[in-house]
Amino acid sequence: MNSAVSISVPQVDREASRRMAPVRAWLWLLAGLVLVMILVGGATRLTDSGLSITEWKPVTGALLPMSEEAWQREFDLYRQIPQYELVNKGMTLAEFKSIYLWEWGHRQLGRFIGLAFFLPLAFFAWRGQVRGRLLLTIAAIGAMGGLQATVGWIMVASGLKPGMTAVAPVKLMLHMLIACGILGALVWVATGLGRFAPEHAPARLRRTASLLIGLTVLQIALGAIVAGLDAGLSYNTWPLMDGRLVPAVGTLFPITPWAENFVESIALVQFNHRLGAYVLLALALWHAVDALRSMPGSATARRATLLAALVVAQALVGITTLLLVVPLWAALLHQGLAVLLLGACVHHRRRMPELAPLAVPARA
Structure with missing residues (x-):
């Protein structure tokens, strides 16, 4: 006598899910940081702060100007670009510091996210919790982060050209889409590591x-x-x-x-x-x-x-x-x-x- 039985996709192994819980939490944390980064970037654009730092210094740029002379140097560089001449001519040093801090904070958060990505990744890889295909996938997300930083500078550079008072809209769009791609990839991987009834x-x-x-x-x-x-x-x-x-x-x-x-x-x-x-x-x-x-x-x-x-x-x-x-x-x-x-x-x-x-x- 025959009867029908239903065979469903097996449940995720509880022990494997428990072992991957720290990795999953780390990926969700990164997704949250990327969301904050996007919001800070939006505030930077809305306050017209994105062109206030006219140089890209991935390492030494992490430090704020430490003296009035250093601040004046940054201000002098800003006064050479079209945005100052066409939009903000007559701006005071105090006003410049306000927009400079928005852009500096945006870049500093990017550096922090980089550390929050690569240091735990190295630890989880050493522990064997992230390996094989998962390691390659997460590493690819990290490569997207590097691309995002590069496109970010290309975007800023577009606003420093003669006659420009803001970044090029298409480059802004590309910068935003890469950020969203990173966030979407993090959510996809983190969700896939979870244990839930199919x-x-x-x-x-x-x-x-x-x-x-x-x-x-x-x-x-x-x-x-x-x-x-x-x-x-x-x-x-x-x-x-x-x-x-x-x-x-x-x-x-x-x-x-x-x-x-x-x-x-x-x-x-x-x-x-x-x-x-x-x-x-x-x-x-x-x-x-x-x-x-x-x-x-x-x-x-x-x-x-x-x-x-x-x-x-x-x-x-x-x-x-x-x-x-x-x-x-x-x-x-x-x-x-x-x-x-x-x-x-x-x-x-x-x-x-x-x-x-x-x-x-x-x-x-």
């Missing part, structure tokens, strides 16, 4: 969860272009923009050649960011409803609902930021929620196994 979601839920990650990254990229152009300081109405739901073609595409409008037209950049928000919101709500219907009461459904709530909150904060003409607190909250949303999307997708339970005949 829930076998339908393939369509896995697809929409993956699409949510992609759309969130795209929306962050569009937001970085908006930030780089200070596009949030214009068209500060909602839902209308320039008095219309869809601005006139001449408003959206004033630049020749046509393709440059996507990174240089303030109107088009902001409009694209609005459209991206609508699409992301619609997908998040659809995903939550689908999860609640197909997997009621499951952890997958609860996470999908939380994601939808985060997208709604992010949309409301974005609208508030626009209507208030980008105050510092609202802009940082908007940026922070975007990064939290990305981390939540990655965590959600990682918790959804690819394999469904198998039903096979069992012999009597």
Whole structure:
């Protein structure tokens, strides 16, 4: 007599999970530090502090100027760049110190994250807790951190060129995307090291969860272009923009050649960011409803609902930021929620196994 039995993916070994708990906690800590780094970077940009340090000194740059003469030297270097001449001419030394400290803090936090990454990694590798494929994966994340620092300086250098008063928006976007890639990779690996009961979601839920990650990254990229152009300081109405739901073609595409409008037209950049928000919101709500219907009461459904709530909150904060003409607190909250949303999307997708339970005949 035959009957059907269900064979599911085996549970994660409890002892292995216990051994990996310190590694998992370390990766989550790094993800938190990257989030803080992104917020400090946002504050640095919003306070126009990013060009205050005109040299890249990875080692000696860790020290603050130790005398008034040293401060004056830094100030003299700053007074040679276009931002000072075109925007901040007449700034006092005390005012310069204020913006200098933002950029110095941003770079110092980057150095701290580097130490917080490599020293524990060496320890865990020595203990044998991180080895093989996991070691290579984490090392690749570290390499992304090195790339991030290099792109960061290339971005700053773009703002030191003649006629420039800020960094190039495309380079700012690339800098932001690499940071988000690092955070997403840390969350993916840390989640994968956890012990949780597998829930076998339908393939369509896995697809929409993956699409949510992609759309969130795209929306962050569009937001970085908006930030780089200070596009949030214009068209500060909602839902209308320039008095219309869809601005006139001449408003959206004033630049020749046509393709440059996507990174240089303030109107088009902001409009694209609005459209991206609508699409992301619609997908998040659809995903939550689908999860609640197909997997009621499951952890997958609860996470999908939380994601939808985060997208709604992010949309409301974005609208508030626009209507208030980008105050510092609202802009940082908007940026922070975007990064939290990305981390939540990655965590959600990682918790959804690819394999469904198998039903096979069992012999009597």
